[in-house]
Amino acid sequence: MSAPLVARPSSYVHEQLDNICRLDALHTAQYKYFGDRLSFAPIYGMDPARIIDLGCVEGLVHQAAKDFPKAEVIAVDRNPLPQIIATFHRISKFLNADLTQDLPFKDGSFDIVHVRHVFIHVPNSTGDLLARAARLLKPGGWLLVEENDIERLALTAGPAVSRLASTYGAIVRGYGADSGAMRALGMFKEVNLKNLTIPMCRPSPDEMEDQLREAYRQTIILTGESLCNKFDGLTPELAVQVRKDMDNLSETGMFDMYFFWCRRS
Numbered sequence: 001m002s003a004p005l006v007a008r009p010s011s012y013v014h015e016q017l018d019n020i021c022r023l024d025a026l027h028t029a030q031y032k033y034f035g036d037r038l039s040f041a042p043i044y045g046m047d048p049a050r051i052i053d054l055g056c057v058e059g060l061v062h063q064a065a066k067d068f069p070k071a072e073v074i075a076v077d078r079n080p081l082p083q084i085i086a087t088f089h090r091i092s093k094f095l096n097a098d099l100t101q102d103l104p105f106k107d108g109s110f111d112i113v114h115v116r117h118v119f120i121h122v123p124n125s126t127g128d129l130l131a132r133a134a135r136l137l138k139p140g141g142w143l144l145v146e147e148n149d150i151e152r153l154a155l156t157a158g159p160a161v162s163r164l165a166s167t168y169g170a171i172v173r174g175y176g177a178d179s180g181a182m183r184a185l186g187m188f189k190e191v192n193l194k195n196l197t198i199p200m201c202r203p204s205p206d207e208m209e210d211q212l213r214e215a216y217r218q219t220i221i222l223t224g225e226s227l228c229n230k231f232d233g234l235t236p237e238l239a240v241q242v243r244k245d246m247d248n249l250s251e252t253g254m255f256d257m258y259f260f261w262c263r264r265s
């Protein structure tokens with residue numbers, strides 16, 4: 001049996017400006033990929049009064065406030081917002097809360113619920129978190145989810161990236177979550193679901209897809225660097241190898257993303 005993963009004392013993503021920039025770069029790439037929109041869902045024809053981002057990032061919240069200036073935009077995260085975000089950007093409200101618990105909002109009180117890259121961090125997310133998110137929606141409201149599957153990369157990438165991805169999966173499983181939480185959605189095709197498989201180390205002929213690929217390529221390199229400083233067994237040498245793997249255009253690592261948008265009945 002392999003030794004348990006030991007986390008070094010650390011603070012999480014939000015305390016590090018680099019990580020905020022990394023998440024914002026992903027946000028920007030996705031926004032462009034959706035056609036300078038927050039989602040493929042037809043939300044721009046509506047006049048949403050309330051939008052909530054569960055497990056938030058500054059770029060998305062800021063953009064939602066910009067695209068829907070009349071809406072109240074609420075950001076929820078278990079980690080406090082860093083001062084730089086709280087000070088410089090317009091967020092209607094930030095709620096410091098744990099998504100494994102019920103949130104202090106009435107059922108059916110939001111027009112749009114957005115959740116991105118969070119399902120893989122929350123235990124029993126496809127049950128509890130999905131249900132909790134759905135309950136927050138008004139009838140006719142939209143649930144917008146973007147998620148990825150790092151375990152696919154663990155099976156298909158170069159050795160260092162594979163080790164990073166499988167270790168990341170083990171870390172996530174260690175706290176009861178599932179880094180492939182959305183995998184079953186890959187069995188569907190286009191019914192309000194887009195399952196995008198990106199060849200990670202090869203430029204795509206589609207410019208928007210390529211920007212998305214590049215943003216994820218960078219985030220995997222940066223994740224390798226930040227995790228290597230925090231978990232025993234992930235060495236700085238591995239981070240260097242991860243960067244080499246991700247720079248090696250002959251590798252054929254594949255990365256799966258799921259975008260889905262569901263309308264509440």
Ligand SMILES: C[S@@+](CC[C@H](N)C(=O)[O-])C[C@H]1O[C@@H](n2cnc3c(N)ncnc32)[C@H](O)[C@@H]1O
Nearest residue numbers: 023055056057077078079098099100116117121
């Ligand atoms: C990978 S980040 C994604 C952030 C953002 N949605 C984005 O698209 O960049 C995951 C976020 O989920 C938050 N998170 C994870 N588990 C949570 C929980 N149980 N309750 C509240 N927030 C949580 C983390 O603090 C972090 O900000």
